[in-house]
Amino acid sequence: MMQGSIQERLQISPFMAAYVIVSMQIGIGVLGFQRIIAKDAGTDAWISVIGAGLTIHIIVWMMYKICETVNGDILDANVYLFGKIIGNSINTFFIFYYTVTCAGTLGGLYEIIRTWMFQSLSPFWFGAVYLLLGIYIVFGGFRTVAGTSFFGMVIPFYLLFSFGFALQYGDFTNLLPIMDHSFIELVKGGYHMSLSYLGYGILLFFYPFIKNPEQSKKFVHIGLLSTIFIYTALAVITFAYFPLGLLEKSIWATLEMWKIVRLPIIERFEYLGIANWTLIMLPSIALSLWAASRVTKRIFHINQKKSVIFIALVCLVIVVLIPTRERLNVLFNYTAIVGFSLAYIYTPLLYLLLLIKKKVKAE
Amino acid sequence: MKKSCLIVTLLLCLTILPGCVEKKVIDDVNIATGIGIDKSEKQFLGSIMIPVFKPDKSFGNFTFKAKGKVIRDLVSEMQKKASQPIVSGSLDIALFGEDVAREGLINTLDVFLRDPSVGARVQLAVVNGKAIDIFKGKYGDRGNAQYLTQLLEHNMEQQNLPLTNLHRFLAAFYQKGMDPYLPMLKKSSRNLVTISGLALFKDEKLVDILHENKMYYFKLLVDHHTLGVVKVKEAHGESTVKSIGLKKNIRLKGRNPYTFSIKIKLKGDLTEHQERILEKGEIREIENKLAQQISKECKMLIEEFQRKNIDPVGFGHFAKTRTRNFDYKKWNEEYKNAKFEVSADVKLIGHGVVE
Numbered sequence: 001m002m003q004g005s006i007q008e009r010l011q012i013s014p015f016m017a018a019y020v021i022v023s024m025q026i027g028i029g030v031l032g033f034q035r036i037i038a039k040d041a042g043t044d045a046w047i048s049v050i051g052a053g054l055t056i057h058i059i060v061w062m063m064y065k066i067c068e069t070v071n072g073d074i075l076d077a078n079v080y081l082f083g084k085i086i087g088n089s090i091n092t093f094f095i096f097y098y099t100v101t102c103a104g105t106l107g108g109l110y111e112i113i114r115t116w117m118f119q120s121l122s123p124f125w126f127g128a129v130y131l132l133l134g135i136y137i138v139f140g141g142f143r144t145v146a147g148t149s150f151f152g153m154v155i156p157f158y159l160l161f162s163f164g165f166a167l168q169y170g171d172f173t174n175l176l177p178i179m180d181h182s183f184i185e186l187v188k189g190g191y192h193m194s195l196s197y198l199g200y201g202i203l204l205f206f207y208p209f210i211k212n213p214e215q216s217k218k219f220v221h222i223g224l225l226s227t228i229f230i231y232t233a234l235a236v237i238t239f240a241y242f243p244l245g246l247l248e249k250s251i252w253a254t255l256e257m258w259k260i261v262r263l264p265i266i267e268r269f270e271y272l273g274i275a276n277w278t279l280i281m282l283p284s285i286a287l288s289l290w291a292a293s294r295v296t297k298r299i300f301h302i303n304q305k306k307s308v309i310f311i312a313l314v315c316l317v318i319v320v321l322i323p324t325r326e327r328l329n330v331l332f333n334y335t336a337i338v339g340f341s342l343a344y345i346y347t348p349l350l351y352l353l354l355l356i357k358k359k360v361k362a363e
Numbered sequence: 364m365k366k367s368c369l370i371v372t373l374l375l376c377l378t379i380l381p382g383c384v385e386k387k388v389i390d391d392v393n394i395a396t397g398i399g400i401d402k403s404e405k406q407f408l409g410s411i412m413i414p415v416f417k418p419d420k421s422f423g424n425f426t427f428k429a430k431g432k433v434i435r436d437l438v439s440e441m442q443k444k445a446s447q448p449i450v451s452g453s454l455d456i457a458l459f460g461e462d463v464a465r466e467g468l469i470n471t472l473d474v475f476l477r478d479p480s481v482g483a484r485v486q487l488a489v490v491n492g493k494a495i496d497i498f499k500g501k502y503g504d505r506g507n508a509q510y511l512t513q514l515l516e517h518n519m520e521q522q523n524l525p526l527t528n529l530h531r532f533l534a535a536f537y538q539k540g541m542d543p544y545l546p547m548l549k550k551s552s553r554n555l556v557t558i559s560g561l562a563l564f565k566d567e568k569l570v571d572i573l574h575e576n577k578m579y580y581f582k583l584l585v586d587h588h589t590l591g592v593v594k595v596k597e598a599h600g601e602s603t604v605k606s607i608g609l610k611k612n613i614r615l616k617g618r619n620p621y622t623f624s625i626k627i628k629l630k631g632d633l634t635e636h637q638e639r640i641l642e643k644g645e646i647r648e649i650e651n652k653l654a655q656q657i658s659k660e661c662k663m664l665i666e667e668f669q670r671k672n673i674d675p676v677g678f679g680h681f682a683k684t685r686t687r688n689f690d691y692k693k694w695n696e697e698y699k700n701a702k703f704e705v706s707a708d709v710k711l712i713g714h715g716v717v718e
Contacts, residue, residue: 116479129376136373169530174538176684245537249476259483260530268452268482 005072006208012146014216018223021060021200023149023283025227028108029196031277033231034238034253036196041189042244043174044181046235048189053228055190056197057221059343062351063200064217067207069354074204075298081353094205094295097338099311102288103318104331106130109281110319111328116255116274127319130278130285131312137286138293138308142209145290149283156276160230162269163237166257170240191340197227198339199284201347205291289315393449396508399494400471401460406430409437410495411449414506422506426498434474452480455512457487457529458494458548464562464569469536475529483530486515489562489569491549502554511556515546518558523578523591525561536567539691540679544585547572565673573664580660583609583627584676592634597652599645600637604653604711607632615685621694621701623678627657629707633714641714650709657707665703674698 012020037045070076074094079087106127114121137148181189203220210216238253241260250256261269293308300307322328397412408430415423427449429440442449457475459468468487475481488511490497503510518524527545535543542564549559561573561581573581579591592605608630616622633641633649668674679698683689 125380129380132373132376136369139369169534171534171538173681173684177687180687241534243534243538243541245539246533255479256483259481262482262484268480270479 008211010141010143011209011211012143014210014212015219016146016150017203017206017210017216018219019150019153020146020206020283020287021203021220022223022227023152023280024199024202024287025197026153026230027105027199027281027284028112029198030231030234031112031254032250032252033193033196034235034242035247035250036192037189037235038239038244038247039189040185040192041181042185043239044179044186045189045193046175046232046239047179048186048193049232049235050228051186052190052193052197053224053231055194055344056200056224056228059347060200060203060220060224062347063203064207064213066347066351066354067204067213069358073207074350075295077204077350077354081350081357088299091295091299095292095299095311097335097342098288098292098295099314100318100331101335101339102134102285102292102311103315103322104328104335105281105284105288106315107319107322107328107331109278111325112252112255112274112277116270124316124320127316130282131289131316133282134285134289135308135312137282138290139305142206142290145283145286146206146209148286152280152283156280159273159276160233162261162273163234163254163257165261166237166241169260170237172236172240174239174243175236193231194344195336195340196231198336198343200224201339201343202287202291204347205294387448387450391447393445393447394453395449395451396453396506397456397458397498397511398454399458399460399490399498400434400463401493401495402462402466403430406432407434407437407463408495409434409441410498411438411441412498412508413449414508422504424498424501424507426495428495434471450480451478454481454485455508456515457485458490458497458511459487460490460494461492461562461569464489464545464564467567468532468564469567472529472533476533481529483528485529486512487527487529487532488515488546488548491547491559497548497550497556500550500553500556502556511548514556514558518546521590523575523582523589523593524558525578525582525585535675535677536564538677538680540674540681540683540694541677542566542673542675544573544581544675563668563671563673563675565671570673571671577660577664580657580664581675583611583629583657584625584661584664587611593653593656595649595653595656597648599642599648601635602633602637602649603635604631604649604709605634606630607712613681615682616704617702618686621678621682621697622704623681623701624704625661625706627661627705627707629653629657629709631709631711633711636714646711646714650711654707654709657709658705661707662703662705665705669699669701672699 037048041048066077067073070080075091078090081087082090110123110126137144207213234254238247238257241257242250242253247253255270255273258269258273263269266272289308289311292311293304296302296307297304322331393413395411396414399410401408408428411427413425413427415425417423427441427444429437431437431440438449475485498507501507515524519526524546525544532543532545535541544564545562546558547560547562548556551557558575560575561578562569563571563573579593582589582591589606589609592603594601594603606629610628612626614624616624665676678701679691679694682694
């Protein structure tokens with residue numbers, strides 16, 4: 001079972017775990033989640049944002065328990081529970097999941113750049129350059145990947161202040177009356193929101209890389225809280241800025257709020273913001289590539305450097321094949337459903353099974 | 364060796380590939396700063412204003428014109444005439460002829476909303492007459508579009524014009540229980556444009572024009588903050604007051620029929636007084652007089668809106684924020700019978716540097 005133990009020089013400090021998780025959570029979803037959650041819960045959806053956020057704390061707590069029980073990552077847990085053959089076939093599935101996640105993220109980023117900045121940008125060249133950067137980061141090992149997440153969060157942090165411009169035009173009475181929707185509608189909104197929150201599952205894969213996992217718990221939960229805070233603040237500002245009728249038409253509400261920004265030095269702030277967003281997306285891409293190649297290495301004992309190149313190529317093919325919005329939506333829906341069931345069905349199930357198995361073994 | 368090879372490839376890609384994306388060099392494009400839409404028989408007559416930078420650092424104006432059935436059609440028609448591509452990233456102002464505004468603006472504005480390169484701060488205005496006539500003049504020394512936007516912006520910030528722009532218009536249009544409004548422009552001479560009033564809309568259609576001298580009271584009702592100037596007449600002669608602070612408190616007092624109470628608390632400076640010397644107690648008198656005037660005029664405005672069945676202040680939206688399961692259909696009926704109580708309180712805190 002100690003297959004997953006990692007030398008100390010390759011491990012990351014406990015607080016870095018928070019950056020890894022938050023940077024995986026914040027990606028394309030932030031740019032347009034408001035419209036989707038408002039479909040059911042209207043302007044009360046910010047309650048769903050907080051509610052869905054709090055459920056993550058429970059899931060992450062379970063994830064820690066799973067990893068602690070087997071003292072390794074989820075691959076160990078699967079093998080321990082289901083045996084080598086079934087366990088590893090489940091594990092193989094994660095390769096597909098992270099490859100598709102990576103392709104979806106990249107496709108989403110490409111679509112935004114194409115719509116807002118360069119209409120004739122070629123998906124192939126953009127994807128190739130971006131994935132090359134991703135491969136390069138993965139070559140540096142997990143410490144480099146984690147470092148990228150740190151900078152991918154800290155450097156673009158100032159973007160949060162840019163939403164202050166929208167406050168001037170915001171009408172916070174839009175949020176009133178609070179709780180004008182039924183509980184069912186709020187739960188539906190919460191379900192859609194939980195899809196934007198996805199990404200924290202990466203914890204199950206990099207757990208062995210945390211130097212002092214017990215200590216990291218505190219930081220991870222603080223990180224999750226800050227994600228909830230960012231999403232809630234954005235939701236509230238958006239609902240104040242857009243009346244519902246207008247929000248329904250805004251695919252990327254977050255980006256559209258930048259249309260109101262006017263600075264003496266820059267006429268269209270979106271260009272700066274989107275250029276920065278490529279930096280925010282970089283850790284998500286690198287982490288997905290890393291996770292997919294890591295699983296490949298663990299199961300098939302293939303050199304991670306070789307597998308990451310292969311996985312990146314597959315991603316590139318997918319990105320080139322999905323340049324339209326409809327196909328991208330199909331991909332997003334697919335990864336969202338799979339991601340949701342992994343987090344809210346598979347993880348609790350695994351946790352329960354592990355509990356039972358441990359009890360049985362002890363007796 | 365392997366690593367340095369990779370780095371070199373990466374660097375090469377990073378430096379060479381950016382040249383592959385499309386570029387727009389600022390000297391090689393026509394920057395559209397103003398757009399005007401008029402009606403010409405069944406078609407739209409569009410005009411786009413381009414500033415021309417002359418070698419002696421002065422500005423010229425050039426206008427492209429085209430006819431078409433849809434707005435995008437107009438633009439491509441104009442591109443055929445332009446030697447350099449027309450780009451819309453720096454659009455400052457959009458003007459609409461009155462006849463266009465009476466037929467509805469949303470289809471036109473949808474083009475702006477859809478185009479990611481158009482900002483949300485674009486100023487919109489309705490023209491008394493034809494938009495193209497405004498573009499024909501030559502105003503100020505910074506180009507026509509600059510003149511027109513600054514005309515509107517400084518009047519919004521420091522005078523009686525309520526705050527509007529593309530975002531405010533769309534927000535008011537899409538907000539249920541609220542109707543938008545826009546400033547109304549009029550060409551007064553060959554090189555001057557004046558604000559002649561406010562265009563009031565029912566949904567997307569212009570239905571009424573508010574005269575310029577009522578704008579102060581309108582602004583009190585719709586904006587959070589106002590720096591407008593108002594004239595008061597009392598026994599000792601006329602004075603003008605510049606407001607410097609506004610606190611407004613709207614409350615829903617009853618629902619059958621809907622009764623709103625609007626309390627306006629205004630702080631102001633006395634800026635002009637006809638008599639040379641302010642007598643004791645006169646300030647108090649001016650305050651009272653102005654308070655009466657404000658409550659009377661505001662009430663008249665609101666009742667006028669009720670008659671015309673428009674709601675630029677957004678009472679419908681306000682009622683919704685105070686009522687659970689609000690029914691907009693019912694509200695449309697009840698708006699006509701709604702009651703409004705307006706009260707005002709004025710405090711003059713300064714009267715210039717003379718006694």
